Amino acid sequence: MTISCSELTKVYEGGKAGWPALRGVSFDIKAGEFVAVTGPSGCGKSTLLNIIGLLDEPTGGKYALNGRDVFTLSDLERSDARRDEIGFVFQSFHLLNRLSSLENVCLPLMYAGADSAETRERAGSLLRKVGLHGKEKKIPLELSGGERQRVAIARALANSPKLILADEPTGNLDSAASKEIMGMLTRLNEEGITIIMVTHDRELAARAGSNMRMRDGRIEQ
Amino acid sequence: MKSLYNAARTGFTEIWAHKTRSVLSFLAIAAGSLVFIDAFSAIFATYERIEKQKEVSGMARMKISQNYSQTFSSPDEYVPPPVISYDDVLSLRREMPGLYMVSPEARDWRNVLQYGERRMTTSLMGVTPEWAKRDFVYKLRGRFLDWHDVENKLRVCVLVKKAAPPPGNSFSKSMLKKYNFTGGFDMLVAHNDMLGETVKIDGFTFTVIGVLEELPYSKRPGTITGYSQDYKVLAPVTTLTHYNFINSYQSLDLSIDTGNEQNYDESLRKINNFLKIRFGDGDFFIVENQLEVIRERIAASMKSALVTISLGMLAFLAGGIGIMNVTLATVFARTREIGVRRAIGASRRDIMLQFIVEAVMLGLIGGILGSALGYLWGVPIKVILGMGGSPIKVWMPFISVLIAAFTAFAFAIYPAWVAAGLKPADALRAE
Numbered sequence: 306m307t308i309s310c311s312e313l314t315k316v317y318e319g320g321k322a323g324w325p326a327l328r329g330v331s332f333d334i335k336a337g338e339f340v341a342v343t344g345p346s347g348c349g350k351s352t353l354l355n356i357i358g359l360l361d362e363p364t365g366g367k368y369a370l371n372g373r374d375v376f377t378l379s380d381l382e383r384s385d386a387r388r389d390e391i392g393f394v395f396q397s398f399h400l401l402n403r404l405s406s407l408e409n410v411c412l413p414l415m416y417a418g419a420d421s422a423e424t425r426e427r428a429g430s431l432l433r434k435v436g437l438h439g440k441e442k443k444i445p446l447e448l449s450g451g452e453r454q455r456v457a458i459a460r461a462l463a464n465s466p467k468l469i470l471a472d473e474p475t476g477n478l479d480s481a482a483s484k485e486i487m488g489m490l491t492r493l494n495e496e497g498i499t500i501i502m503v504t505h506d507r508e509l510a511a512r513a514g515s516n517m518r519m520r521d522g523r524i525e526q
Numbered sequence: 527m528k529s530l531y532n533a534a535r536t537g538f539t540e541i542w543a544h545k546t547r548s549v550l551s552f553l554a555i556a557a558g559s560l561v562f563i564d565a566f567s568a569i570f571a572t573y574e575r576i577e578k579q580k581e582v583s584g585m586a587r588m589k590i591s592q593n594y595s596q597t598f599s600s601p602d603e604y605v606p607p608p609v610i611s612y613d614d615v616l617s618l619r620r621e622m623p624g625l626y627m628v629s630p631e632a633r634d635w636r637n638v639l640q641y642g643e644r645r646m647t648t649s650l651m652g653v654t655p656e657w658a659k660r661d662f663v664y665k666l667r668g669r670f671l672d673w674h675d676v677e678n679k680l681r682v683c684v685l686v687k688k689a690a691p692p693p694g695n696s697f698s699k700s701m702l703k704k705y706n707f708t709g710g711f712d713m714l715v716a717h718n719d720m721l722g723e724t725v726k727i728d729g730f731t732f733t734v735i736g737v738l739e740e741l742p743y744s745k746r747p748g749t750i751t752g753y754s755q756d757y758k759v760l761a762p763v764t765t766l767t768h769y770n771f772i773n774s775y776q777s778l779d780l781s782i783d784t785g786n787e788q789n790y791d792e793s794l795r796k797i798n799n800f801l802k803i804r805f806g807d808g809d810f811f812i813v814e815n816q817l818e819v820i821r822e823r824i825a826a827s828m829k830s831a832l833v834t835i836s837l838g839m840l841a842f843l844a845g846g847i848g849i850m851n852v853t854l855a856t857v858f859a860r861t862r863e864i865g866v867r868r869a870i871g872a873s874r875r876d877i878m879l880q881f882i883v884e885a886v887m888l889g890l891i892g893g894i895l896g897s898a899l900g901y902l903w904g905v906p907i908k909v910i911l912g913m914g915g916s917p918i919k920v921w922m923p924f925i926s927v928l929i930a931a932f933t934a935f936a937f938a939i940y941p942a943w944v945a946a947g948l949k950p951a952d953a954l955r956a957e
Contacts, residue, residue, distance in 0.1 A: 355951045358869070360949075360954065380874055381874070381875075385871070387870065388872075393869050399862070403543055412867070413871050416870065417871065464871070
């Protein structure tokens with residue numbers, strides 16, 4: 306999974322000129338890299354991650370995901386790419402609270418059209434992989450923060466993505482849980498998955514393969 | 527198919543998780559369903575009644591009676607108008623054997639009927655066996671008048687036994703009691719088996735050969751011609767003329783059924799011609815075209831049926847707007863969830879499907895509930911309230927549930943479209 310961006314801009318609507326979140330960002334990420342994106346609040350880290358993850362569209366510039374120009378993708382192709390090639394891990398987990406952890410992990414498989422026995426088996430094995438064996442039937446509210454984030458990681462892995470985007474994955478966790486989650490991401494990177502992680506935590510950033518510092522919508526190098 | 531199943535599962539979870547909201551919205555649809563079933567069964571009742579009435583009354587009817595409103599420029603010009611006699615009836619019958627019914631009718635009022643020591647006023651109607659061909663909404667005990675009775679001017683009669691007023695109609699019941707509208711004659715027939723008895727009418731002895739029992743209201747189709755049936759005693763028309771109940775100045779009314787609507791105009795022309803040849807020019811008789819009257823009545827019934835059905839549709843519309851409101855509220859309450867689902871790979875179509883399926887499920891539940899209530903309302907409750915049960919056919923609840931589901935579907939499209947149109951990044955940021 307390679308990511309190649311040049312002169313990416315993003316202007317949010319509002320006010321006369323709008324509010325520029327990205328003011329020309331260029332970088333390349335090679336397959337298998339572990340990149341930490343750091344920077345102060347409001348510097349455009351999350352915006353960048355949303356654009357990389359096809360959740361948002363840039364206002365200008367170029368973005369090629371695995372060589373494909375994302376501007377040419379239809380909404381359905383973008384949905385399929387999010388489903389099959391990208392896994393998301395969010396700061397506030399974004400699990401569906403009415404579903405059990407197993408069902409949460411099943412969702413991406415369901416949208417991929419897998420049959421239900423297969424789906425449950427795969428979801429079960431992913432939950433075992435993240436160390437949640439026996440907690441398949443618990444709903445998110447019955448789990449600790451660290452456990453919830455592990456469910457989220459299992460969900461991100463459901464369709465074997467090549468890229469994981471983590472937006473402050475440890476922001477809501479205590480240090481022990483943070484360490485665990487970071488370890489898990491490191492292991493996934495070792496398995497060959499490209500990881501881009503937004504974080505405030507310098508210590509965590511230091512454990513990533515490379516760092517990308519942002520300030521005022523630009524990359525400082 | 528798989529995504530439909532998944533959407534249905536999610537929908538069920540959501541409906542279950544928001545019981546109050548769900549109950550309210552499917553109550554709205556249920557109300558629509560109920561009104562619709564009631565409207566539908568009312569229409570069906572009207573339709574069935576009309577069909578029965580058509581069968582009983584026939585469509586191709588006309589009525590010939592003397593014209594009482596002829597104008598004369600001076601009293602000197604007045605000549606007694608011609609009358610239709612029984613011989614004229616026989617002559618018409620001979621000339622137009624194709625007519626289904628030619629029923630002469632002669633009425634006499636304020637006759638005194640004596641049975642044993644009891645005396646009461648009654649009214650007589652002279653008829654022939656043809657009378658029974660149309661508007662015969664009775665159960666006959668004994669026999670009806672036959673041609674032998676008519677040809678031999680026999681003093682035989684058939685009595686009419688009134689049915690009880692419609693059940694639960696307390697107003698008409700109390701009125702009947704208070705003013706004794708039923709009168710002595712109705713009481714006599716109601717409480718005595720008059721079949722085979724002899725009675726005296728205005729001093730002449732008659733034998734009761736039959737009793738016509740009016741069917742109870744619910745089973746009585748009524749007559750489409752709408753003529754009041756206030757006669758109490760039927761006797762051969764020839765007998766009444768022979769014994770001077772009816773004098774020679776009194777014209778017979780003719781009730782005619784040409785047999786079918788196609789030959790109606792032709793028959794009407796021929797009958798007018800017959801009257802002109804026999805009685806000469808002049809507006810001596812009124813030929814009432816009942817075909818038009820009947821058609822107008824049917825059209826009026828159908829129009830009121832349409833009004834009723836549009837009420838049902840309005841109720842569905844209200845229910846549909848309720849569903850739309852609930853679905854929109856659901857979309858806004860679950861914006862973040864929509865964002866999450868989009869992030870993990872749900873397409874716009876998946877999101878639309880999810881909300882539409884959920885709404886259709888609400889519609890289905892509401893439709894089923896409403897149909898059940900509609901059935902309860904239409905059959906037992908209406909009977910208890912004395913409104914008479916509505917005929918609910920097996921297919922009505924199915925149609926109603928289908929329409930409920932379709933309404934929900936139609937009204938969910940917009941909210942679902944709104945949901946599907948949300949940008950994933952924006953939806954994820956929602957609180």
